[in-house]
Amino acid sequence: MKINKLNKRLDILVQFNKRPHIIIECKPPKIPITQKTFDQISIYNKIMKAPFLMISNGIKNFIFQVDKYKKKFSFLKHIP
Template identity: 45%
Template sequence: MKYKFLIKHYNNNTYIYCIIRKKYYLFTKEEYVRQHMLYYLILNKGYDFSSIFVEKIYYFNNLKKRIDILVYKNNQPFILIECKSSKIFSKKVFDQIIKYNFYIKSYYLLITNWINNIIFKIDFKNHIILFFNEIPNSN
């Protein structure tokens, strides 16, 4: 999928416009992945702008952390998304999102570098992790 991002150049830096936060951010690999995911959620999966939060601040054990993307459905956390640059994809990231979800309690978890997605949910009752091939639609 190819999306048309708003890009601007200023003082030898490149910036990309965030459609949720309504302002430009430094163009990094992670921000590029984040913007791809936002466009995909809205244009391809039918999520509403108002249901998506970007870099939402949470406190975990008194440590301030930013959640890359959190999608709500029926006023409940539905998809917790961790965006990484294409080179960062490790067990550490998997552990991080599970730790965050201990507090957030999102239905689905997603780790993405836009090339690969790991979509899963934790079935606490049966003590298993269920993996999915596709990001769920909004309906």
């Protein structure tokens, strides 16, 4: 996908009924998950419009649901 004229790629995209369902951003265990990581997956999702997002470095996992109308995230305990 292109973002600001740059080619970007998703780590994992799970589809349901041929539509984006979950975008998963994977980082190595030594890389901490920061606000920059959340910003990165949010930018990807502006294009893909998946209802669920996940970020993992193998140690910490964050799963959240996107409320596109309120433009906010709700953190979840489990993958939907």
